Amino acid sequence: MCGIVGIFDTQGNREIDREALRRMNESQHHRGPDEGELYLEKALGMGHRRLSVIDVATGQQPFLNAARDVALVFNGEIYNYRLLRDELVALGHVFRTKSDTEVVMNAWIAWGEDCVRRLRGMFAFGVWDRRKQTLFLARDHVGVKPMFYSLLPSGLFVFGSELKSIMTFPELSRKLNPRAVEDYFAYGYVPEPNTIFHNAYKLSPGHAILLKVGDRAVQPKRWWDLSFNVAPARPEADVEAELIERVREAVKSQMEAEVPLGAFLSGGVDSSAVVAMMAGERDGTVSEGVTTCSIGFDDPEFDETQYAMQVAQRYRTHHHAQIVDKDDYGLIDTLAHLYDEPFADSSAIPTYRVCQLARRHVTVALSGDGGDENFAGYRRYRFAMAEHSVRSKVPEAIRKPLFGTLGSLYPKADWAPRVFRAKTTFESIARDLVEGYFHGVSRLPDRQRDLLFSDTFRSDLQGYRAIDVMRAHAKEAPTDDPLSLIQYLDFKTWLPGDILTKVDRASMAHSLEVRVPLLDHEFCEYAATLPPSLKLRGGEGKYILKKSLEPHLPHDIMYRAKKGFSIPLAAWLRGPLRDAVREAVLGARLVDTGIFNRRYLEKLVAEHHAGTADHSVALWSLMMFDAFLRVSAGA
Structure with missing residues (x-):
């Protein structure tokens, strides 16, 4: 895993500032502490920070071909690189290293832009081809690895x-994008x-x-x-058997490394499934040696380490658990700098801690992320489908005015259990599916953002409204x-953005x-062919995944209520962070932006x-x- 940077002169005639490139590269030192190198030629500069995982001895970057007319910087791992290497060798390509980096390089030379369609893995890379006078950037299928870019007014393209x-680059404006601010307060992040x-x-x-020299168009x-092309119906037992083999294959494909490798183990379905497959259980046999890590809290209401321990004991892993103070809120500025x-x-806080713990024992960790998205595991899917079921039974001409009126008249009760929050339910039913789902996932609903923002903003x-993001994606969705x-x-949105x-x-x-591994693109493509009825059934999310895992995991791991990485946020903000809340929310920094309604900020804090x-x-x-404003001002 690495950090990559680059500067490209779209005019093709300027020398690249080496010091500017070095500053870019060193800003990401944490992404690759093992090595850092730069490469410059006329009109191009590339930098790379390396965390050595595969081909530790010879996988240095920026990587150049033998003719030194193609240069590559690459962040990620290609899990099918051995197969691709054999295919490329058969085409006449000669390899100097054993790295997946050189495979990406030769894949570009052999197949050009179509090379990305051959790659199985997580990646973001940039390749400069002097022969074609082109710079090519690509990001993996689901967005595991990030890539940022800008075309500066001077004509320099940076990534x-x-x-x-x-x-x-001081040349890059620090002016805030109003649409991104609206999106942030709706989603909790700025969507791609x-x-x-x-x-x-x-x-x-x-x-x-x-990008081509002489052309400033960035498209x-x-x-x-x-x-989502659903496959023909098959017996459930057959689907369960194939699904387990698919999970096992996806996990196995990502276990290659020349450094210590382990896994996160939260005690939930997805991370437990990954650990079970890593341990190699087959026909009742288990191979020892998997290193697992989990974070717990000193408050039983938020602690799930007992479930992680069940799985660790079953698969005889080398388990490391750390209990952190439930008031572990001292990372605000650290997180602002990272993001x-x-x-x-707010689950960024325990995520930071579990990564900190894991790094003491391994260099590579497998995660269970992706199971909820692939198999409809989130509770919000269940709520959305229940509301959609009501919508579908009432004609739109009646539904919108009826439930819209009920939503406007019913009192707001966010403090109450969800079953009693009829205002929210009525409002969602009055909307269409996309509106209802957006309303369900929004951190601050439309009416609250309207109160939060100033008239000027x-x-x-x-x-513009934040729902426009989902509307645009819904128009392109390959499913009804x-x-x-x-x-x-x-x-x-949620998966790459959050x-x-x-x-x-x-x-x-x-x-x-x-x-x-559960976001391996081939696995995602397979999961998308499964009928929706096998994902959400009778109010049970991840139905078919859980059924297939029953021989491998304890019942209470799979069928208990999902907690997630929760923290006691409301109590923090009334207790130990009480003064910090007042200072941040009512301080000059937010007010001076002109974005917010001061009276509403005071109301939020007081109530x-x-x-x-x-x-x-909120x-x-x-x-x-x-915190973002404070950190970015001091950058």
């Missing part, structure tokens, strides 16, 4: 693994392809950019998408099935490589501290936005 690398700044972008998953092109833009998922948005559609929306971003930054902060309302989500989002 890097983290936003901070391209923000080393935008960043929080004007003229700085993320390369979306499954996309590539081809990302999609080369992969997830398709480079506002990021409101709402005018700056020019009618409602469950598959919202899974697709999560693959385009889950994978969170894990990438937290792991790279500790120079830890994290692999996600939360008085205990008359739970505004923890307040945490505001605190992380303030």
Whole structure:
């Protein structure tokens, strides 16, 4: 795992500033502490920070071919590189190393832009081909590895693994993008392809950019998408057997490394499944030696280490657990520095800690991320389908005015159990599927964002709303099935924008490589062919995955209520962070942006501290936005 950077003169005639390239590269030192190298030629500079995992002795980058007319910087792992190497050798390519980096290089030389369609893995790379006078950038299928870029006013094109690398250029405007601010307070992150700044972008998953000397047009092109073409019905027993073999193969394909390798083990279904397959259980036999790591809390309400221990004992893993203080809130500025833009998922704190723990024992860790998205495991899928079932029974001409009126009249009760939050339910039923799902996942609903923002800022948005992100993806969705559609929306927004971003930054902060076998693109393509009825059945998410895992995992691991990486946020903001909340939310930094309605900020703080309302989500989002402003101003 590594960090990559690059500078490309689109005019093709300027020398690249070596010191500027060095600053870019060193801003990502944490991503690759083992080595750091630069390569420059006229109109091009590339940099690389290396965390050595495969071909430790000879896999240095930037990598040049023998003729020195093609240069590559690559971040990630290619799991089918041995097969591709054999194919390329048969085509006459000669290899000097055993690295997957050289495979990517020769794949470009052999197949050009289509090389990405041959790769199985997680990757972001840039390749300069002097023969064609082109720079090609690509990001993996689902967005496990990041890529940021900008075309500067001077005509220089810059790219890097983290936003901070391209923000080393003073020429890149620090002006906030109003649409990104609206998106952040709706989603809790800034969805692809935008960043929080004007003229700085993320390369979306499954996309590539081809730049040619003399042409300043930057036009990302999609080369992969997830398709939901449901396969013909088969007996469930056959599906279960094939599914387990698919999980086992995906895990096995990602276990190659020349450094210590282990796994995260939360005690949930997905991480436990990965550990079970790593341990190699087959016909009742278990091979010892897997290293596993889990984080627990000193508050039983938030601690799940007992479930992780069950799996660790069953598979005789070398298990490492660490109990952290439930008031582990001292990472706010650290997180703001890691993420480079506002990021409101509070589970970033325990994610940071489990990566910190894992790095003490391994260099590579496998994660269970992706199971919920592939098999409809989140509770919100169940709620969305229940609401959709009601919608489908009531004609739209009646449904919208009826439930819209009920939603407006019913009192707001966010403090109550969900079953009693009829206002929210009525409002969701009045909407269509995409509107309802957006409403369900929004951190701050439309009405609250309207109150939060100043009149001036709402005018700056020019009618833009965060739901437009989901609307755009829904128009391109390759399915009409409602469950598959919202899974697709999560693959385009939540998965790359929140889950994978969170894990990438937290792991790279500790120079830890994290692999996600349940997001192997071939496995995702297979899961997408399974009927929705095998994913969500009778209110049980991940139905077929759990059934297939019953011989491999304890019943209470799979069928207990899902907690996730929860932290006691509301209590923090009323207790030990009470003064910090007031200082951040009511301080000059937020007010001076002109974005916020000061009176509403005061209301949020007063009601939360008085205990008359739970505004923890809004307040945490505001605190992380303030931390972003503070850190970026001092960068």
